[in-house]
Amino acid sequence: MATIQRNMSLTGDASNQLNAFQKIGTAIGLGGIVLLIFSLFKDFQDKVLWLSIALIAITGGILLFAKGLYSNKLEGIKNHGVWFKSISSRGFWGWVAGISLTGFYVILYFYEGLLGANPNGNTGLIGLFDPLSKFLSGNPASQWFVYGTLYTVAILAFGIKFIWKYKHNRYEQLRTVSVMFFQTAFAFIIPELMARLNSDTFSLPYNDLKNMWPLNYYAFDGWRVDQFINAGNIGLAFLIFGILTVFVISPFLTYKYGKRWYCSWVCGCGGLAETAGDSFRQLSDKSVFAWKVERWVIHSVLVFSVVMTTAVISTYLGYDSEKYWLTKDKFLIGVALFLGLLFAIIWYFKKEELKKDARYGAIGYLVIVIALIGIHYFSGTANNKIFIFEAVGLRSFYGFLIGSIFSGVIGTGFYPILGNRVWCRMGCPMAGILGLQQRLFSKFRITTNGGQCISCGNCSTYCEMGIDVRSYAQKGENIVRASCVGCGICSAVCPRGVLKLENGPLEGRIDGNQILLGNDVDLMDLINKS
């Protein structure tokens, strides 16, 4: 085994060499990035011109590269040489890319001054983006505006590359057009334009309508809620919409279509993962061990986020008891009742579908949450302390650990090392909630086509969520996994037409076969029934 792998990397192979389009595309695209880096050290005079050149070069470079890669190929799967190229197989360029991205995120989150952020007038990279920001919102740029712009450019340019790659697959194309649209309109342009409405008497918080709690962990922070309430009917509408998405719209769509409606059709994190991160999907860990780690980590983050949000909300409810109709005590009792009821419903209807560790986990976490609420409720009105923690401290600890380090630095910076969905798989509390629902109350499943599976492993290899799809397909079992984001790539890369993403009746959604279709009918009956 070792010999053959070594041969492959040493001798190289032709499929992995760049053609003229790809070389020119690389040069132009990297040229655009060099311009951006250059702006860190020397301010350009004509910012509009140089920013335009840089962004067009980056976009154009990516598109030229994609053209070289796909334009003269027949429709079909384009994974030749994925494991030979160092960028997509954790080789040298993979590590270079991973370290560069990680470094960028560390600077972005913690050292924005290095990028030129300055309340008295931006310089450097952020200064370069001032004209664009003023054009959209009327305000000078921030590091988040720079990041948002580059993020959107990445999703658009790599989105087109992805559509090109899957020119035979309409599911992939529509899905990608959808994430490109939601990123550009909802995450980027609309919030900036809305900022124009703000004045001294009227102010809305920066609001990306599709960015739901708990992915948006500050959605119900006091200052935001206050701003919404103070902004009259529009603000109130946004606030109500925010609550409705969490408790009504999202559960309904997830019931009908699975969590994919959000994770691979709408979400910005998912959008970046599916476009810019597509080249790294094969790097996710498929071992059973990784799956165990995943279940504990993601649900711990979810519990953390619920506790943190409850703490934050109850704090400001406690401060201003006259301002809100909801009091802190009512709120806490309400949360406890809601969680208890949710748990009871799951336990009553779906207990059989939970594995042993999931049952322990569910009971354990419920006890912890209720205990925390109980301790607080009975501990009187020592207002600054929430549960046994300081609410503000809890909130900023979450923001630092989950919001910055996990979702940004590790989640995106480590694309070329851990795969493109580490955050979505291990960390995202939103994915945690949607996943629970997808597993227990949803029509979505990936159907296996009878006995046609040849256990080749393409589906598992290219599953960005690290699901061992093959282990289900070769048993003729539907794939109903909490983590599945419904990207559809397993179905696309299957050489035997075995997998199909479907929404269907709840009955028989999860079924395993000991003996697959095609065998003697008596034997199938005998074994599959016993």
Add this chain to the structure above:
Amino acid sequence: MEHIVIIGNGISGVTAARHIRKLSDKKITIVSAETDYFFSRTALMYVYMGHMKFEHTQPYENWFWKKNRIELKKGYVQSIENKNKTLHFSDGETLNYDKLIIATGSKPNKFGWPGQDLEGVMGMYHKQDLENLEKYAPNNKFCKRAVIVGGGLIGIELAEMLSSRGIPVTFLVRETSFWNGVLPEGESQMINRHIKNHHIDLRLSTNLKEIKADEAGKVNSIIIQETGEEIACDVVGLTAGVSPNIDFIKDSEIEIGRGVKVNRYLETNIPDVYAIGDCAEQHEAIGQRRPIEAVWYTGRMMGETLAQTICGNRIQYKPGHWFNSAKFFDIEYQTYGWVFSKPRENEAHFHWKHTDDTKCITVCYDTKTNEFLGINTFGIRMRHDVFDKWLTEKRNVDFVMQNLSKANFDPEFYKHYEQDILNTFNKNFIIA
């Protein structure tokens, strides 16, 4: 405790082992000379193409075997001594068994071509073939051209493999059209064109005369029988079918023909010795099947069946409706029921092809009863369970054509062709 020894860690042997473990506590040992762990043979091509690493072709993690108490032994069985129930390995070791399952699969056919054992000549079946190909065809600088001999499923996969690394391929096919002993004419012709669209130098009705070597004993060129043309090449792939891999059995008392002869219970003539998968040969063919079926799915089904017999529930191997699938470069192929290359007595074919020349279907039915007999589908995925049901229910062809959309298994938002197919079908029938 009864000791079950299985020679061969392919899909047949491993399926048997897994099911025996599910049903019993017997001691199980799997012997293989090829690899340490079970891998999917059909996926070897994707390793060379860079879609996967070899470890990705292994369906079970390495801890699986110990956890399920399935012992793995690496070694080459040289001979079987039935009297003492002993296996003799090439390194002199021995292993005793109580029950023996022979699941040694196939080996590539060689038809006595001059030069067929030269360096750079290889089949594409074992993991060692993959390593060999990696050695002789690492890229298109080292391997300027490859010639493939034999137009079947492995031949076209080898062509796809080599072309994925930009290596020019000449593809010699004995038949007048690709795989037309199995595929009806319209389908076979479509695949011919698809092969050429992938820049493969496809030579139909062409046979290999001999393979020539350079001074070092490595492939240098091949000569074509019909024209005498010499084609310079660095690699020759021999893919003219496979035959049972049973040379080590020849000196034992186990009855063999082309394969190990078995009855419907997969038992050989020697008690407690069984054979399954590619290497097993039925005394009499089952239904319209061939006596030797070198197919992934049948190997798996034989393993499932034999596990029952070994664990005390002696049952016959009774495969259900025939099905199979393959992929020809970018075109997926599935078949359910029987569609032969030419309609047999009282049979007729209905053929539909999309104008883009990558999708088509052929439906076979009985001209007297109108019973639906089978379907070949190219570029459109269809549901196994639906066709299995329709075949069992002996539905007529009109029903199948009218309900074809129920069998569609293409991804969501794909264009549907059922209406177009039905219109064509109805038009044909009115004319006829």
